[in-house]
Amino acid sequence: AQRVTQPEKLLSVFKGAPVELKCNYSYSGSPELFWYVQYSRQRLQLLLRHISRESIKGFTADLNKGETSFHLKKPFAQEEDSAMYYCALPPLRDDKIIFGKGTRLHILP
Amino acid sequence: NAGVTQTPKFQVLKTGQSMTLQCAQDMNHNSMYWYRQDPGMGLRLIYYSASEGTTDKGEVPNGYNVSRLNKREFSLRLESAAPSQTSVYFCASSEDWASGYNEQFFGPGTRLTVL
Numbered sequence: 001a002q003r004v005t006q007p008e009k010l011l012s013v014f015k016g017a018p019v020e021l022k023c024n025y026s027y028s029g030s031p032e033l034f035w036y037v038q039y040s041r042q043r044l045q046l047l048l049r050h051i052s053r054e055s056i057k058g059f060t061a062d063l064n065k066g067e068t069s070f071h072l073k074k075p076f077a078q079e080e081d082s083a084m085y086y087c088a089l090p091p092l093r094d095d096k097i098i099f100g101k102g103t104r105l106h107i108l109p
Numbered sequence: 110n111a112g113v114t115q116t117p118k119f120q121v122l123k124t125g126q127s128m129t130l131q132c133a134q135d136m137n138h139n140s141m142y143w144y145r146q147d148p149g150m151g152l153r154l155i156y157y158s159a160s161e162g163t164t165d166k167g168e169v170p171n172g173y174n175v176s177r178l179n180k181r182e183f184s185l186r187l188e189s190a191a192p193s194q195t196s197v198y199f200c201a202s203s204e205d206w207a208s209g210y211n212e213q214f215f216g217p218g219t220r221l222t223v224l
């Protein structure tokens with residue numbers, strides 16, 4: 001069965017420190033993974049997707065098939081990065097999209 | 110383009126009352142979804158509609174019904190609200206359910222409180 005695990009509910013990081021939000025998945029086949037972000041009082045929006053291999057707002061995520069992980073990283077945290085982050089696994093044919101339970105990132109001044 | 114819109118933004122109900130949450134998208138998307146967001150539980154899929162005329166249950170469908178009125182609109186109905194349905198509800202849409210490579214676009218959410 002498809003599954004997405006975000007082991008941390010809350011992550012507090014000092015401004016300027018590196019950030020790593022963990023995401024592990026279970027999937028039979030070659031997955032396409034996403035990270036969504038929700039800033040305070042705003043709607044969820046796509047942050048980045050694995051297939052595009054781009055860096056958005058300084059964030060990157062590399063798919064590691066050996067460790068079945070898709071961790072989100074940023075070398076230097078900024079206060080505006082404080083938000084809720086969701087890792088997501090899109091559907092395979094008739095399956096439903098799977099969201100992780102989310103990690104709240106709190107950037108400390 | 111407005112994207113995905115939801116009404117109302119806030120609602121307070123008493124136990125047993127009914128209401129319908131409205132959602133519309135202007136992106137000509139085939140697929141639409143209803144989620145609820147609760148602290149510590151993340152996003153949970155209530156119902157989805159892969160295309161106009163079809164609806165399917167998600168992870169937590171009990172106590173809800175949906176209607177895909179047309180390609181643009183997808184409503185969520187609570188027939189007899191319960192305090193356990195206090196939550197933030199998000200509607201989303203995407204271009205195509207089956208492709209697996211499409212971004213979901215979310216509405217601003219409806220904050221519902223059931224007393």
